Every structure is written in structure tokens, then in C-alpha cells.
Amino acid sequence: MSATTSGTSGIAIPLSARSRVTLTxxxxxxxxxxxxxxxxxxxxxxxxxxxxxxxxLLLPVVIAVVVAxxxxxxMDARVLAILGVLSAVNALLRLVSAGTAGVELVFxxxxxxxxxxxxxxxxxxxxxxxxxxxxxxxxxxPWLPFQMLCAAWVGLGAGLLPRRVTGRxxxxxxxxxxxxAAYLFGALMNLSGWPFLLGVAVPGAEGDLSFDPTAxxxxxxxxxxxxxxxxxxxxxxxxxAITTAIAVVVLGPAVLTTLRRASRRAxxxxxxx
Amino acid sequence: xxxxxxDLHPVAWWLWAIGLATAASLTTNPLLLLMIVxxxxxxxxxxxxxxxxxxxxxxxxxxxxAAVVLRVLWRxxxxxxxxxxxxxxxxxxxxxxxxxxxxxxxxxxRExxxxxxxxxxxxxxxxxxxxxxxxxxxxxxxxxxxxxALYEVGTALVVAVTVLPQLTQSIQRVRAxxxxxxxxxxxxxxxxxxxxxxxxxxFDRSLALAAGMDTRGYGRAGTATATERRTTGxxxxxxxxxxxxxVYALLDQTAPRLLAAPMLVVGTLVAVAGLVNAGxxxxxxxxxxxxxxxxxxxxxxxGLMVGALGWxxxxxxxxxxxxxxxxxxxxxxxxxxxxxxxxxxxxVSPPPRVQGGAR
Numbered sequence: 001m002s003a004t005t006s007g008t009s010g011i012a013i014p015l016s017a018r019s020r021v022t023l024t025x026x027x028x029x030x031x032x033x034x035x036x037x038x039x040x041x042x043x044x045x046x047x048x049x050x051x052x053x054x055x056x057l058l059l060p061v062v063i064a065v066v067v068a069x070x071x072x073x074x075m076d077a078r079v080l081a082i083l084g085v086l087s088a089v090n091a092l093l094r095l096v097s098a099g100t101a102g103v104e105l106v107f108x109x110x111x112x113x114x115x116x117x118x119x120x121x122x123x124x125x126x127x128x129x130x131x132x133x134x135x136x137x138x139x140x141x142p143w144l145p146f147q148m149l150c151a152a153w154v155g156l157g158a159g160l161l162p163r164r165v166t167g168r169x170x171x172x173x174x175x176x177x178x179x180x181a182a183y184l185f186g187a188l189m190n191l192s193g194w195p196f197l198l199g200v201a202v203p204g205a206e207g208d209l210s211f212d213p214t215a216x217x218x219x220x221x222x223x224x225x226x227x228x229x230x231x232x233x234x235x236x237x238x239x240x241a242i243t244t245a246i247a248v249v250v251l252g253p254a255v256l257t258t259l260r261r262a263s264r265r266a267x268x269x270x271x272x273x
Numbered sequence: 274x275x276x277x278x279x280d281l282h283p284v285a286w287w288l289w290a291i292g293l294a295t296a297a298s299l300t301t302n303p304l305l306l307l308m309i310v311x312x313x314x315x316x317x318x319x320x321x322x323x324x325x326x327x328x329x330x331x332x333x334x335x336x337x338x339a340a341v342v343l344r345v346l347w348r349x350x351x352x353x354x355x356x357x358x359x360x361x362x363x364x365x366x367x368x369x370x371x372x373x374x375x376x377x378x379x380x381x382x383r384e385x386x387x388x389x390x391x392x393x394x395x396x397x398x399x400x401x402x403x404x405x406x407x408x409x410x411x412x413x414x415x416x417x418x419x420x421x422a423l424y425e426v427g428t429a430l431v432v433a434v435t436v437l438p439q440l441t442q443s444i445q446r447v448r449a450x451x452x453x454x455x456x457x458x459x460x461x462x463x464x465x466x467x468x469x470x471x472x473x474x475x476f477d478r479s480l481a482l483a484a485g486m487d488t489r490g491y492g493r494a495g496t497a498t499a500t501e502r503r504t505t506g507x508x509x510x511x512x513x514x515x516x517x518x519x520v521y522a523l524l525d526q527t528a529p530r531l532l533a534a535p536m537l538v539v540g541t542l543v544a545v546a547g548l549v550n551a552g553x554x555x556x557x558x559x560x561x562x563x564x565x566x567x568x569x570x571x572x573x574x575x576g577l578m579v580g581a582l583g584w585x586x587x588x589x590x591x592x593x594x595x596x597x598x599x600x601x602x603x604x605x606x607x608x609x610x611x612x613x614x615x616x617x618x619x620x621v622s623p624p625p626r627v628q629g630g631a632r
Contacts, residue, residue, distance in 0.1 A: 018506040018510070021510060022506070022509055022510055022513065025510065025513045025514060025517065026513055028517060029513060029516055029517050029520065032517065032520050032521065032524075033520065036520075036524055039521070039524045039525070040524050040525075040526075041524065041525045041526060041527055042526050052523065052524075053295075053298035053299075053399070054523075054537075055520075057291070058516065058520075058537075058541065061541060061544065061545065062513065062516065062544075064420070064422075064423060064548065065509055065512070065513065065544045065545070065547065065548050067423060067426050068420075068422035068423055068426075068509075068547075068548050068551050068552075069505070069506065069509050069547070069551065071423075071425045071426055072422075072502065072505060072506075072551050075425040077483045077484075077486040077487045078479075078480060078483040078487075080425055080428055080429050080432070080483065080486070081429075081432060081479040081480065081482045081483035081486065082476065082479050082480075082483075083426075083429040083432075084428070084429040084430065084431070084432025084433045084436060084479070085432065085433070085436055085475050085476065085478070085479040087429060087430065087432075087433035088432070088433040088434070088436040088437045088440060089440065089472075089475065091433060091437065092437060092440055124426065124429075127426075128426060128429055128430055128433065131430060132430055132433040132434060135412045135416075135430070135434060136434060136437065140403060140406075140407050141333075141336075141400060141403050141404075142399055142400065142403060196396055197340075197343060197344065197347070197396075198344075198347055209347075210347075250461050250464070250465075251464065251465060251468060254465045254468065254469050255468065255469070255472065258469055258472045258473055258476070259472075261473075261476075262476040262480075265476075265480060266476075266480065266483070
């Protein structure tokens with residue numbers, strides 16, 4: 001039971017060189033849309049900056065295009081079924097754990113699945129999990145595209161971790177990754193909501209925690225760091241990081257074995273062409 | 274228009290709501306925003322079905338209220354130093370140096386409160402518009418209208434949505450089986466003993482489902498040639514690169530303007546062309562597809578018109594779109610049209626199908 005042989009698990013959604021490049025460009029694009037307050041440079045005589053609401057429409061298109069490009073070669077029916085089932089389990093975990101002060105269980109299965117089924121599968125699973133859970137709870141909102149993208153990155157990153165690490169070291173690595181991912185996810189989601197929730201600073205107002213387009217990127221980064229430190233790093237993000245790490249350590253070995261068994265049966269590996 | 278009760282195409286409701294949300298995002302005029310919220314409320318109450326998702330509108334309204342309250346509260350907590358007429362003189366609480374010398378509380382001015390209120394109201398209107406689309410459009414039928422290139426992922430989502438009730442069934446079965454048997458009583462062991470059978474059961478079922486799908490022709494690799502796939506890849510990549518340049522130019526206002534909006538539009542169009550091209554390899558038939566009938570087109574036209582009018586207002590009547598916090602906000606004829614035109618959707622759309630006959 002305890003044999004965690006990672007060599008036998010296949011890559012569910014192989015990434016061609018073209019898909020990799022597309023994914024990179026789209027990730028840069030997504031990061032730009034998340035970090036726009038740090039990139040803004042106003043011209044002379046501009047008195048008013050509004051949050052670019054356009055990004056809320058643009059980001060879903062970008063995500064759709066990337067996912068289409070990744071599944072472009074057609075997807076095996078078994079991979080498809082597992083993707084659907086894991087999305088449902090993730091959505092259920094999110095439903096169960098939502099609302100209890102940062103205790104979020106979504107990441108735990110997402111990270112383990114990304115590890116077993118590969119980076120491409122992790123990315124798509126991040127997108128579908130959040131979308132399915134939003135559809136089920138009717139929680140589609142302006143925040144959804146950003147959540148989908150960040151969750152997709154979490155799954156992608158889990159698939160990119162070194163493959164050779166096995167046994168206890170693997171669990172330790174995944175738990176550490178879970179902590180990092182939880183904090184990064186929190187910070188990025190805060191960044192996407194910051195200018196919307198706090199508004200854009202108006203000339204003349206000082207000592208505020210809101211985004212100031214006339215100040216430089218470094219100043220805004222420090223303001224944002226203070227904002228995220230005060231509002232969520234101590235509470236929600238830490239809760240999420242601890243829950244993820246504990247879940248990976250306690251349930252990780254058993255779930256990894258189950259996932260690998262499923263992957264051996266579901267993923268057909270091409271040996272020679 | 275036909276008065277026979279039927280469900281409108283879900284995409285039509287989404288486009289209508291996006292049109293209204295676009296108009297709302299281009300103004301901070303509280304009167305205009307409240308009009309839009311009112312229109313959305315009327316349309317939702319008259320045109321929603323009695324499905325479970327239709328009841329979610331209330332949740333979005335509360336979320337909108339929370340956005341407004343939060344926004345104003347932030348202004349009070351962090352709003353020191355905003356010039357204007359002081360309405361509430363609170364003591365200042367300086368924080369330690371490592372948080373950039375931020376001071377909490379301090380005198381609250383009427384202008385600070387109003388600015389927070391206007392901006393919060395805009396965010397709330399946006400959230401409520403999306404909530405309207407959520408409660409009006411059937412999510413299962415919406416999944417069926419995904420573009421063909423996303424066919425596989427769409428199928429996975431349909432599987433996810435339908436498999437969930439079975440999951441609870443499987444959980445009950447495992448619980449019942451374990452209650453009859455002795456076993457580990459430690460909390461961690463018990464959780465593991467419970468989780469593994471549930472997951473195994475789910476995977477077994479998903480593989481059975483996959484076998485069924487295989488025999489029905491799902492998951493075929495398609496008939497695209499290497500050239501076609503190269504074209505798709507090139508279109509997608511070129512489009513995304515164009516959008517990167519466009520977004521950068523949009524943010525950096527010192528860059529040439531030609532690189533901003535035109536580049537964004539061209540990039541998006543090229544990327545979408547790639548999406549369409551990728552979808553051409555998928556040849557599927559649909560069982561009872563949702564059709565676009567005059568009522569759908571009319572609802573979409575109403576949404577687009579509201580969005581376009583909102584854009585016009587933002588460009589030509591700046592004082593009305595962004596009223597100063599020192600004066601009473603005013604409404605012009607165009608603004609009135611933006612606020613109330615969305616209501617036409619009630620007239621042109623058919624009544625919803627409600628169980629137990631017409632209301």
C-alpha cells in the first residue's frame with residue numbers, strides 16, 4: 001500500500017512545445033491583469049484613473065483560448081471523466097469548507113492531482129474546479145476569472161515540482177508547496193480586489209491604504225503589502241496554509257496512492273510511435 | 274411577441290446583463306446606478322424560473338450591500354486627510370512605522386463618505402448585474418452553449434455537475450458499511466478509512482462512465498491535419514501576444530495610443546479566430562439545441578444598447594457620468610435612457626416556465 005512509485009504515473013494532458021509557449025504568454029497576460037496597479041503609468045494632466053473593468057471581460061476569453069489550445073489534440077474519454085469527477089470532488093470540498101475562517105480544502109486535492117496527473121492536467125483542473133463550484137453554488141461573479149487563473153497556477157505548479165522526489169520527502173515537499181501556494185493565492189486575490197474594494201486614491205488624500213496611480217510601482221507595492229498584511233495574511237491566508245499543509249501530511253499518502261492507481265488505469269502512455 | 278412560457282437562451286440573458294454591467298462600470302452617478310439596480314431587480318423578479326439557481330439573486334443583492342458598507346467603512350477607518358467638510362471628528366490612531374505611517378480613523382469628511390458610497394455603489398451594481406444573469410440563465414444549458422473548441426472541457430464540467438449527487442450517495446454507502454464493522458477509532462485513521470473508499474468508488478464510477486463515453490464516440494482525436502493545427506496555434510499565439518501589447522499600452526499611458534485599444538481589439542479578434550478554428554475539428558450534433566429567436570435577439574439588443582449609451586455618456590457628458598462629490602448628482606435624458614432602457618427586456622422576453630402552470 002505504501003509504495004508511492006511516481007515513475008508509473010503518466011501525464012494525463014501532455015503539453016506540446018506550442019502549448020507551453022501559449023501557456024507562458026497567457027500567464028504573463030494574466031499576471032499583468034492581476035498586477036495592473038503596479039504597472040500603471042499615468043500621462044500628464046490625467047486626473048482620474050478608473051479600475052480597468054475591461055479586464056473582467058478579457059480574462060475569461062484568455063482562459064478559454066488557453067484551455068482550448070491545451071485540449072486541442074482531443075482528450076481521452078477516461079482523462080475527461082476523471083477531470084470531471086475530480087472537479088466535482090473539489091467543488092464539494094470547497095462547498096463544505098467555505099465560510100469557516102480561511103479553512104479551505106480546495107488546494108489539497110488540487111495539488112495532489114497536479115502532482116500525479118501532470119502540469120497540464122493541474123492547470124485545467126484548477127479552472128474546471130472553480131468553475132464547477134461557482135456553477136453549483138451560483139457563485140459566478142467578477143472575481144471568478146481571477147480565482148480560476150490563480151487556482152490553475154496552483155495546479156500547474158504542483159505538476160512542475162521535481163518528479164524524482166518520493167516517499168516522505170515528497171509529502172514534505174508537497175506540504176511546503178501547499179503553504180507557499182496558499183499565501184501566494186491569497187496575496188494575488190487581494191491584489192485583484194484591492195483597487196476595487198479600496199478605490200483609487202484621489203489627489204490630496206494622504207496616509208491612505210489605497211492605490212495611488214501617481215506614485216511609483218515601488219510605493220504602491222509597499223502600500224499593498226501593508227494592506228494585505230493587515231487584512232488577510234494573519235487570518236485567512238494562514239488558516240488556508242495550515243489547513244492545506246495538515247491535509248497533505250495526514251491524507252496525502254493515502255490519496256496519492258489512490259490517485260496513482262486511478263492514473264495507471266486511466267492514462268494510456270504511448271511508448272513508441 | 275409570443276406569450277408562450279419558455280426559457281430564454283441563457284447566453285441572451287448573460288449578454289443583456291453584461292451590457293448593463295458595462296454601463297454601470299462607466300459611471301459613478303448614484304441615481305443612475307440605483308436605476309440600473311432597480312431595473313435589474315424588476316426583470317429578475319418577473320422573468321426568473323423556480324429552479325434552485327433562480328433563488329440566488331438575494332445573495333448577490335446582500336453581497337452588493339456588503340460591498341457598499343465595506344467601502345464606506347474603509348473610508349472611515351483609513352480615510353484621514355480627505356479634504357472637505359468634517360461631519361464626524363474621530364481621534365487619530367497612528368500605526369507603528371513598519372506599516373508606512375498609516376493612521377487609522379481621524380476626521381471623517383462628507384466628501385470622503387460620498388466618494389466611498391459612489392464607488393461602492395458602482396461595484397455593487399456590477400455584482401448585482403452578474404447575479405441577475407446567474408439567476409435568470411440556466412447553468413446546465415449554458416454549459417451546452419460553450420464554443421465547440423471547449424467541447425471536452427465542457428463535457429468534463431457537465432460530468433462534474435451531474436456526478437455531485439452521486440458523490441453524496443457514495444459517502445452514505447461507505448458510512449453505512451463502516452458502521453457495521455469494527456475498525457480504527459482514531460480520528461485521523463477513521464478519516465483515512467473513510468476517504469479512500471469514497472475516492473476509489475468515485476474513480477471506479479468515472480472509469481465506467483468513460484467506457485460508456487468511449488463507445489458513444491467521445492474523446493476522439495478529431496480529424497485536424499498538421500497544417501490546420503499549426504494555423505490554430507499561430508492564431509492563438511499571435512492573438513495573445515497582441516493582447517499583451519494592448520494591455521501594456523492601456524496601462525502605460527505614455528505609450529502610443531495606437532497600441533492600446535486598437536491592438537487589444539485586433540489581438541482579441543485573432544485569438545478568438547484561433548478558438549473558432551480549433552472548434553472546426555469538432556463535429557458534433559446537439560440534442561434539442563437552444564435556438565436564437567427574435568425574443569433572444571431583442572433582449573441582447575437591449576443589453577448592447579444600454580452598454581453603448583453608457584459608453585456615450587462616459588465620453589460626452591462627463592459631469593453626469595462622474596458627478597462631483599460636492600454637488601447634487603444630476604441626470605440627463607441620455608442618462609435616463611441608460612437607466613431605464615434595460616426594462617424593455619421584460620416586454621420583449623417570453624414569460625418563464627413555472628411549475629404548476631402560469632402565474
